[in-house]
Amino acid sequence: MLRSWSFLRLWTGATASGLATWALPFILGLAALERSITAVELGVVLAARTAGFLVAVPVAGVLADRHSRRRVVLWAGLVSAVASPVIALGLGRSVLLMAAAAAVVGAGQGACRPAFQALTAEVVADEQRQPANAALTISVRVTTLVAPGLTALLAVAVDTPALVVATGVLWLAAALVPPSGARQAPTGPTAGTRFSADFLDGIREARRHPWFLAGLGALTAVIATGYSATGVVLPLVSRDRYGTEAVLAAALTAYTVGALVGALVVARWKPRAQGWAALAGLACYGFAPLSLLLPVPAAVIVAAYVVAGLGIELFNVPWFTATQREVDPRALARVSSLDFLLSYGLAPVGLALIAPAIDHFGPGPVLAACAAVCFAAPALAALVPSARGFRVVR
Known part of the structure; x- marks a missing residue:
């Protein structure tokens, strides 16, 4: 099934959207280094993109359950493809134009x-979904590993606006390449019902799966604390404790390599208590803030980031697979939108709060608290009976 033409098209479209999503902040960062935009303008544009993402995710969840999922992917990709060149047009001219276009791109992404x-x-049979989800996440990790160097090389020959336009081409591929799913007619809510009622139906479906609510709570806690804390503190530790940026680069690369290995492992590994194993993997992120807290050799920090990356994919792939298996297909997009809305949506909140907390309490207490949350939240989620296998036994 994973060698089928349909899955190849799905994988290609999803990879193109992931690459476009990753590339825009990096390219705009290059523009800031070139002084085409200021750091403040960069922050405004990226914040606008995040806002567009958060607004679009719940709306898209309802629309993808009302209508063809393929059609939603098509229009979302086309919207982002059209808006991306507008960002390039605004570079060095109008931050307002850039921010508005970035919000539209973020909406398409969401x-x-x-x-x-x-x-x-719809495209992948149930027994093949875990390796399929692993293949999809592997493409994201390989992109994260290879793309920075490739983009930097392209920047030598191509100017920044052209690179931004290139992300629009990637969005066009994401819109046009994916296949149609098995569902030919809407089986979810009809267009005549209210959006709020449809979204609340999705929440009710999520509540039917206690393992989902527990896992989502744990994931959100880890991202809002551990992920945010390490994002703020790692550059400071690299500079102040070790006197070099090499530790920062090595730790981020190690995280990606660990995630890549984790995805390769979980493509075939199906433990009996899969939910518990996934939550244990999620808890491994706690080693990242813990390593920054302690006065350890730089190699220990790098190793901690490998373990954190490995663990996050041991969670992600079974999590996505279980959601696709257990949730009512008529509400799957809405439940998935709830997942992305909370886990990714609260990440900026965590980043906004971590820096003031570090200024007030110091990095040590904040890192200790974040590490404790990363270990405790998945452990508490594992106490929910249905969390053992990520399924409700009826």
Whole structure:
């Protein structure tokens, strides 16, 4: 099944959307280094993109359950493809134009996420979904590992606006390449019902799965604390404790390599208590803030980031697979949108709060608290009976 033409098209479209999503902040960062935009303008544009993402995710969840998931992917990709060159047009001219276009791109990105999740369940048979989800996440990790150097090389020959336009081409591929799913007619809510009622139906479906609520709570806690703390503190530790930026680069690379290895492992590994194993993997992120807290050799920090990356994919792949298996197909996009809305949506909140907390309490207490949350939240989620296998036994 994973060698089928349909899955190859799905994988290619999802990879193109992931690459476009990753590339824009990096390219705009290059523009800031070139002084085409200021650091403040960069922050405004990226914040606008995040806002567009958060607004679009719940809307897209409802639309992808009302209509064809393939159609939602198509329009989301086309919207982002059209808006991307507008960002390039605004570079060095109008931050307002850039921010507005970035919000539209973010909306397209947000609309793609739940629709792709639901489309995967339509294209891939149940027994093949875990390796399929692993293959999809491997493409993201390889992109993260290879793309920075490739983009930097391209920047030598191509100017920054052209690179931004290139992300629009990637969005065009994400719109046009994916296949149609098995569902030919809407089986979810009809267009005549109210959006709020449809979204609340999705929440009710999520509540039918206690393992989902527990896992989502643990994931959100880890991202809002551990991920945010390490994002702020790692550059400071690299500079102040070790006197070099090499530790920062090595730790981030180690995280990606660990995640890549984790995805390769979980493509075939199906433990009996899969939910518990996944939550244990999620808890491994606690080693990242713990390593920054302690006066350890730089190699220990790098190793901790390998373990954190490995663990996060041991969680992600079974998590996505279980959601696609257990949730009512008619509500899958809405439940997936709830997942992305909380886990990714609260990450900026965590980043905004971590820096003031460090200024007030110091990095030590903040890192200790974040590490404790990363270990405790998955452990508490594992206490929910249905969390053992990520399924409700009826």
